[in-house]
Amino acid sequence: MDLLTLQEYWWFLVSIIGALFVFMTFVQGGQTLLYTLAKTEDERDLLINSLGRKWELTFTALVMFGGALFAAFPLFYAVSFGGAYFVWMAILFCFIIQAVSYEYRKKPNNFFGERFYEVLLYINGSLGIFLIGVALATLFTGGNFVLNDMNLSHWTKSSYGLEALFNPFNVAFGLMLVFLSRLQAGLYFLNSLDEEAITQRVKSVVKTNFIMFLVLFLYVLVTILISNGLVYDPKTGIVSVMSMKFLHTFLDYPALLAVLLVGVVALLYGVYIALAKNAHKAIFFTGFGTVVTVTIVLLILGIDHSVIYPSLADMQSSLTIENSSGSHYTLSVMAVVSLMVPFVLGYIIVVWRSMDKTKLTIDEVKSDSHHY
Template identity: 60%
Template sequence: MFGSLSLLSLQQYWWFLVSLIGALFVFITFVQGGQTLLHIVAKDEHQRNMLVASLGRKWELSFTALVLFGGALFAAFPLFYAVSFGGAYYVWMAILFCFIIQAVSYEYRVKPNNFLGKRTYETFLYINGSVGIILIGIALGSLFTGGNFVRDTMNFSAWTLPSYGLEAALHPFNVAFGLTLFFLARVQAELYFINNINDEDILINTKHQLVKDALLFLGFFVAVIVMLLVMSGFEYTTNGDVSIVTFKFLKNFLATPVLIVTFLSGTLLVVYAIVNTLFKQSRQGVFLSGLGTILVVTSLLCLLGFNATPIYPSLSHLASSLSIENSSSSHYTLTAMSYVSLGVPFVLGYIYFVWRAMDKTKITSAEIEADSHHY
C-alpha cells in the first residue's frame, strides 16, 4: 500500500502525522496550564492537593507526547530535527529543563523529609506550565517566521546568531503564539478540573478564573490569526529557489478549503465548550475543547509543508530553508514507518480506555485524605 506511493506523497503523509501529534501535545498541555493555577483556584493546602492529584493522573501524557513529537520529527524529517534542535539550542534546552523539573516535582513534592518544601516544587510546576509552554509556542511560531541558520550542499548547518534561538522571543508573532498557547492551556485545565474534580469550592473558583483566561486566550488567538493572514511567507520552487510571498498563509488557506473547514470547526468547538461550561453548567467541555484544539492546531501546522511552503525558513540564507522535500528521510524509511503508523489508532484507543478508567470516579476531598501516596 504505502510502497506504491511517491516520495512526495509519503512526505506529505508524515507532515500531516507530525502536525496531528503536535496538536495532541497542545491539547495535553492542560496539565501545564493546571500547574499555573494551583495558587489561584485552590484557596488552601488541601484544595491544592486535590488539583495536583488530578493533574498527577495525566502529567506523564504531556511529557510522552512531547517526546513522541520530537521522535516523529527526527525519524521523518531528520534534517529539520538537526537544524532546529541543534541550532536553536538554548530554546530547546530551556524547554527540556522545564519538563525535567516537572517530573522531579511530581515525584518529590510530598516526599517525607523534603528539605526544599512543597512550595519550591509548586514553583517548579509553575515554571514548567508558564515558561515551558510559552517557549514551546515561540518555537512553533518560528516555523512560520523563520530561523537564523545556513546550510551547505552537504547539509551541514550552523546558527548565525550567538543567541541560538532565543532571538525568536523578540518577534511579536512568536510571542503572541506563545501567549496564546499559555492561556489555551489554562482554559483547558479549567475545563478539565470542572470535569475531573467533585468539589463545589473548586468548581466556583475555577469558573471565575475561566472567564478571565478565556477572554485573554481569545484576544491573543485573534491577534495571532490576523498577523498570520496578513504576514508574508516563503515559497520554494522545484529547483529549490526560495522567495518571499505576500499573504502566503492566506493564500495557503484559500488553496486548501478543507483547512478552512477544520480550522473554523475547531475554533467554534473551543468557543462552544467555554460558553457551554459557563452558561449551561456543562462539565464535559474539556472534550469538545480538546477536539477543537486538535483541529485548529493541525490546520495551522498543515499550512506549512504543503503548497510549496518551507517548514523552516532561513532568515540568513533563503536557499537554506527546509521543506518536507529536502529534509525528509528516504522513501524506504518513510514507507517502513508508514506501516508502523497503522498502529497509532490502537495506541489512541488504549489511551482512551485508560483515561476512562482513571476518571471513572471523580476526585473528592475524602479520596485525597485517605490516600497517603498522592502527588
C-alpha cells in the same frame, strides 16, 4: 506511495501529534492555577493529584512530537534542535523539573518543602509552555541558520534561538498557548473534580483566560493570513517570497479552511456551555476544537509548496518537507509502523476513562498513601 506523498503523510502525522500535545498542556495550565483555584493545602493536593494522573501523557506527547520530527524530517530536527540550542535546552529543563516535582513533592522528610516543588510546577506550566509556543512560532517566522552543500548547518546568532523572544509574533504565540492551557485546565478541573469550593472558582478563571487567549489567537491568525510567506519551486528547489502565502493556501484548499472553522467553533462552543450552562463536559468540545485547529495551523506549512522552516540568514537555506525528510525507504517503513497509532490512542482513551470514571475528592486523595 511516492516520496512526496509519504512526506505529506508524515507532516500530517507530525501536525496531529503536535496538536494533541497542545491539548494535553492543560496539565501545565493547571499547575499555574494551584494558588488561584486552591485556598487550602488539601485543595492544592486535590488539584495536583488530578493533574498527576495525566502529566506523563503530556510528556509522552512531547517526546512523540520530537521523535516523529527526528525520524521523518531529520534535517529539520538537526537544524532546529541543534541550532536553537538555548531555547530547547530551557524547554527540556522546564520539563525535567516537572517530573522531579511530582516525584518528590510529598516525599517524607522533604528537604526543600512542598512549596518549592509547587513553584517548579508553576515554572513548567508558564515558562515551559511559553517557550514551546515561541519555538512553534518560528516555523512561521524562521530561524538564523545556513546550510552548506553537504546539508551541514550552523546558527548565525550567538544567542542560539533566544533571539526569537524579540519577535512580537513569537511572543504572542507563546502567550496564546499559556492562556489556552490555563483555560483548558479550568475546564478539566470542572469535569474531573468533586469539590464545590474549587469548581465555583473555575468560571472566573475560564472567562479571564479565554478573553486573553481569544485576543492573542485573533492576532496570531490574522498575522499568519496577511503576512508574506516563503514558497519553493518543486522542480528547482529555489525559494521565493509570496504575498499572503497562507491566505492563498486556504483559498487553494477551501476544505482546510472549513475544517479550521469547525475547530474554532467547537472551541468557542465549549467555552460557551461552560460559562453559560456550567457544563462539566465542556473540555471535550474545547479539546476537539484545539486539536483540529492546531492541526490545520501546522499542516498548512507542509502543503502547497510552503516552507516549514524559513531561514532568516539565507532564504535558499530554508527547509521544506522535501529537502529535510528522510529517505523513501525510511518513510515507507515508518508509515507501516504508524498504523499502530490508532491502537495506542485507543489504549490512552480507555485508560483515561478508567481513571476519570468517578470524580476525584479530597477524601480520596487523603486515603491514598502514595499520592503526589
